[in-house]
Amino acid sequence: MALTWEDKEVRFDIPYSRMKLINGEKVIDKLDNIEDTKGNSGYRGKFIITNIRILWYSSTSPRINLSIGFGAVLSTSNKIVNSRLRGTTQALQILTASKGTRYEFIFTNLVPGNTRHFTSVMGVHKAYNSSKLYRELKLRGAVVHNKQLKILPLEQVISTVHGVWNLSSDQGSLGTFIVTNVRFVWFADINEGFNISLPFLQIDTISIRDSKFGTALVITSSEISGLYVLGFKVEPEEKLRTLFKELSSFHTVYTTKPIFGVEYNWSSGQVEHKFNNIVDEFEPFDENKNEISNSISNYLADEGHTKDRMPVFNSELGLAVETIKEGYTLQKLWEVIPS
Template identity: 50%
Template structure:
């Protein structure tokens, strides 16, 4: 699953299509990408995993912004070419150690869904991380009972399962649902772990000093945890392994990401995120840069070492990683 974690520029049309479990929540036309495509009308597609913008004239000019790469969303006032002030959506992101910012403006000045929908869906994404990320010592067990998530159904509950994370192990209750695996200790139910299928890389049975053990490994983005559970008798171990494998395969075919958003019938939701009322005049001919450079957000500007370029026949400052002097030069018009 890459849709919610990556930022892609001018991606293929197939990557713009929704993936398994991805749902389109809102779609708006007349949306302008102020940072990279000023004056070009585009479409903003809001899914439960990401924001997609593409030019209506040339769909190959597009953006895909995963919610997990976003660090802040707010609104900002932008001066339009004809002199009016418009409230635009301002998104600050971090991806592969680079900071990018995106500004989307609605050319239909009476519509505010370009920021109310995005902010609402983003909040729903952030508040539903338990569907997608490992949670340790969480509040999802109360009085030795699992708090059931929306769309979650318990498949089986097995007492007397040993968590082998400690040297001596801890005995507790092992719960399998259609969304995740949960274990909590009998002595202290706050000593627990929630393992969503979306965060699991592998489930297998291995030999250990405790005997045959159910071993669960998380994906790298979720810490690459390795957890072992001893289940007696061994026949029960194999039954639970088969049950987990079957439910995990079903979840892969139709993932449940937990992002639910209901449109407000009236009015605009109150924004709790920090608002930035700074007015910004955008100049179409401000600078010529590669597609990534148009969206870079840097707190400090530092010069890079000059290097002789055979392509240009002179020394020039080294470009950012991911671009070359030749690719930047090719962006200049031929006349």
Template identity: 60%
Template sequence: MLWEDRDVRFDITPQQMKMRSGERIIDKLESIEDTKGNSGDRGRLIITNLRLLWHSLSLPRVSLSVGLNCIINITTKTVNSKLKGLTEALYILTKANNTRFEFIFTNLVPGTPRLFTSVMGVYKAYTSSKMYRELKLRGAIIQNKQLRILPQEQIFSRVNGVWNLSSDQGNLGTFVITNVRLVWFANMNELFNISLPFLQISSVKVRESKFGMALVIESSEASGGYVLGFRIDPLEKLHEVHKEISALYSVYSQCPVFGVEFVLQDKPPPENEQLDLPDKDETEIDESVSETADVLAAYLADGNHHDREPVFSSELGLAIEKLKEGYTLQTLWEVIPS
């Protein structure tokens, strides 16, 4: 399952830091501070076509993985860095699993704007290439009975006389099979169509239906869990199409095409795509202490963005802002959770 672009994860394992199939490093920046959660800690920021990776240079287990699909907004913000003082930093607001997180990255090397240009440029390239990764219904993808080709797309087959079995009477249309997706559109109405990337396909089968033998394609839960049925006559042609789609799906699974293309104008000489993580110092890792709550708290963003009402605290003898549910004065003052 593809999680890299759809999750925000903290302190990930070295295995999760590695590039998955189809993921590639677009830029790598040294001397980047995670000012929000690890102020004062020098680290490395890796920008891929799916996510932003940051890890501490002194403690590699201190790391972040921020999926590009989770990003809500990217802007700049003036912050006070422990290592650089008052400076302009990159501010990123994200949302994952109904929780908002804030990330602030500060470039500790003066005169290098690549932190801003690389992250913003790659994010724009990601958002503009959703057709490679997301199921689309009734989109403007057909013009004069021809598929509008994506930049990295190649058409392999065009199959006429394909019945879409989504309604009782069926609709006659055309299949277009490419290296990244399946497209079907109705002959009588081009806007009645579906674009299904291989990335969102969970299974491709031939089985019996009330219309006879049909090609049945199930989409992933992330794309809605659709069950799509298509009838192709004669039966030999149906099996040929099924075989071709299955073969292309298998090839795609080995090396997915995510569609994110971005070229840096001032990129330094190419490096290998290894993250070059320093060796872990196992003596520094205490598995008996769970720091997950503290790590998340450092990055949590208040989605309401307003002050809470003041209440009287009998413990302090003062009026204070009303605490969030689940918090007490004692837990807020504790350095080490009890």
């Protein structure tokens, strides 16, 4: 499927192939002269905002880069920082959490008075958070009102099938099955609050199998959405097979051209057409060759950090240094590439 890690994780110094846009990913804004103040202070870089993540790479060496999925972003705010290239100035602070580790990123626009990176990132992050039904499974959600599906902005209803049994319980529940261009929704006729909304993005397999209720439509969700196995029965069987073919067809179409639901235009709407191939500007490089970059520890964010740790004498350096954070050693902090 199109979305795997790109919108959910923070990754450092990824290969050229991982910087390229995936199916359904669109560039919303692109800025030159952005400094990664916390990890690569003193170096200019390019800053790309897509509908699912933030990409930053060094102008002098694209091997030094960042990929920050909007699903990993906890908050965005302004922060006064000391930039090597701008001095004391206002910067964009992004706090993230990825695979159990919290990271802090600070980006400074080196063009005086230009704060577009603030508005673009904050706007797209808000749009990402408000469009989760395009990308995530939802159980017992507020997706139906008065037996009518609440249509999403980019959604179109393809078909509505009544008299569909959900086989999740011993007795089964009778309800309505709706197929759209981005998901399927089923809800119980006697209680519309008993429902499921599963986007094509999170469907792993669609099949027809035998069950104790007879021939059934079986839909398996992806591992990231919990590996749910959902069974539905429709009579007559010919009607079930028609629903299976329709669902399979739209799932295939969606896979080649997914809709992530994140829409944000900061200007006249021409951004996408101007910048959608911007990552092609990279000069291809040897993905097996290591490039010098800052230690990932530069970006670690101390949870609840309010003041610097007490200085202690370090015999290796012969200097007083701030107490090293638990779990780290001096050698680790000096490593360019973790051993």
